[in-house]
Amino acid sequence: MQNASTRVFGHRGAKGYLAENTLESIEKALNFNVDGIEIDVHLCASGELVVFHDFTLDRMTNGTGEVGKQTLKALKELIVNGGFQIPTLEEVLNLIDKKCLLNIELKGKNTAIKTCEIVSNYVQNRGWDDTDFIVSSFQHTELETMFQTNKNIPLAVLTKASVTEAVEFAKTIQAKIIHPNFALLTKDNVKLAQSLGFEVNTWTVNDADTILRMKQYGVNGIISDVPDKI
Numbered sequence: 001m002q003n004a005s006t007r008v009f010g011h012r013g014a015k016g017y018l019a020e021n022t023l024e025s026i027e028k029a030l031n032f033n034v035d036g037i038e039i040d041v042h043l044c045a046s047g048e049l050v051v052f053h054d055f056t057l058d059r060m061t062n063g064t065g066e067v068g069k070q071t072l073k074a075l076k077e078l079i080v081n082g083g084f085q086i087p088t089l090e091e092v093l094n095l096i097d098k099k100c101l102l103n104i105e106l107k108g109k110n111t112a113i114k115t116c117e118i119v120s121n122y123v124q125n126r127g128w129d130d131t132d133f134i135v136s137s138f139q140h141t142e143l144e145t146m147f148q149t150n151k152n153i154p155l156a157v158l159t160k161a162s163v164t165e166a167v168e169f170a171k172t173i174q175a176k177i178i179h180p181n182f183a184l185l186t187k188d189n190v191k192l193a194q195s196l197g198f199e200v201n202t203w204t205v206n207d208a209d210t211i212l213r214m215k216q217y218g219v220n221g222i223i224s225d226v227p228d229k230i
């Protein structure tokens with residue numbers, strides 16, 4: 001019943017074990033031999049992409065206020081819960097070094113162009129392939145910018161609202177992947193999306209019953225805080 005080829009993605013690295021979106025959390029996921037790692041990016045005030053989930057610093061660091069209003073220098077001076085540092089996208093790429101897929105979620109606004117620049121640089125100069133990446137977002141405008149800027153980078157449409165709507169939007173940007181929340185999925189809508197040519201990677205799946213159910217549905221990938229449990 002289980003699909004042996006289900007891809008396993010570590011969510012924000014290995015969020016279940018170490019502070020999310022840190023190099024340490026990503027290293028933990030790599031040590032679980034994941035097929036991929038999901039991270040979130042924001043553009044900071046000095047123009048770099050930083051790997052961080054929330055729009056504000058309060059929950060995960062000793063800082064306050066919006067991530068996007070701080071320079072990289074100021075963000076690097078903050079302490080992430082547990083004694084870690086906020087990494088840049090390049091630091092994450094250098095750590096992963098092609099050992100697995102990287103799913104970059106464009107969380108903040110105006111992240112698409114810089115993401116294209118960095119991905120293109122690593123593809124042209126650092127031995128990565130476009131297919132080593134999946135760029136996902138809930139924000140249709142960011143995905144549209146990705147599509148207009150570089151048609152080679154695989155795109156995924158995130159949704160916590162509707163598989164049908166995600167599929168319809170995906171067609172407009174030639175995305176071949178959808179990333180629905182697991183609560184939206186049925187065996188039938190997974191099969192339908194796949195029959196239309198889409199891969200289905202679902203999030204955030206952590207408990208044993210849901211992991212089994214998603215495998216029985218035949219999803220292509222599972223994004224989990226505890227990727228060692230998939």
Ligand code: G3P
Pocket residue numbers: 011038040053105136158179203204223
């Ligand atoms: O990319 C899947 C998942 O991470 C989307 O939701 O809020 O955890 O970024 P969130």
Ligand code: CA
Pocket residue numbers: 038039040105
């Ligand atoms: Ca995310």
